[in-house]
Amino acid sequence: MQCTENHVTSDSDYYIYTPSTQAQALFFYPLITGYFHYQPGYSIRRSSFNSFLLMYIRKGSCEIETGDRTYQAHRGQVVMLDCYAPHAYSTDTGWDAEWLHFDGQQARDYFNVILADGNPVITLQDTCRLERYLHKIYLQFKERLSTKEALLNNYIVNILTELLISRDAERSVNVSAGIIEDIIAYISEHMTDELSLEELAGQASLSPFYFSRLFKKETGFSPHGYVIATRVNTAKYLLKSSDETIKNICFSTGFTSESSFCTTFKKVTGSTPSEYRISLQKDNHN
Secondary structure, rough: OOOOOOOOOOOOOOEEOOOOOOHHHHOOOEEEEEEEOOOOOEEEEEEOOOOEEEEEEEEEEEEEEEEEEEEEOOOOEEEEOOOOOOEEEOOOOOEEEEEEEEEEEEHHHHHHHHOOOOOOOOEEEOOHHHHHHHHHHHHHHOOOOOHHHHHHHHHHHHHHHHHHHHHHHHHHHHHHHHHHHHHHHHHHHHOOOOHHHHHHHHHHHHHHHHHHHHHHHHHOOOHHHHHHHHHHHHHHHHHHHHOOOHHHHHHHHOOOOOOHHHOOOHHHHHHHHHHHHHHHHHHHOO
């Protein structure tokens, strides 16, 4: 469809899509996609637009308003907005952008992780993959190709993955991500050791207090909670895939006694190791 908005050139176009109920339940899905040439003086302000917006700036620059703050976006950068919330964007100089309004069951979760720092303007070291998938979605509608919703979902997932990787790379400048990744690997390799907070903090060359806060920030677990989750998950796998005795599984996953193993396992899973194994056997016979 040809755009008729003020300060948008007549060769700008957009396409509206109504996803199936299956796509709305399972996938990420496009709602509107377009390629606009914005002229100086363009401005739009919305209280809500019931979608998430991805906009790749191909030329020029624009000003973004969201969350009571203002940001500048320039050529080669990506803008990601929660359009359910009040937002605005405008330009004094003009800009070209390829854009996509999308949604999905996990859209807000992805948005919250990607924009954890609140800045809607993202700089990618390499925009090639994002550009390719965003353009594929645009061409799907511009060229009236057969709509395959699973494929459109895949394109959007790939775009969001690029943004996630980029933001992870930015945050790793703070060193934290690399340190915690090393500790997680250490926990997996030394599961049968005591793995106290002091030992793990020592491996990271940090104070126990700072290490504990950092670990929680990066993983959502306390160090002790992560160790327990790793041991219980390993025990669940062994109960399912081997004939090892409960006792052997207990000690091979780092627990110091069968009673503590059974108590912890039940607290985490809701059943004892024996009950868990029996339930798996029943499922296999049904």
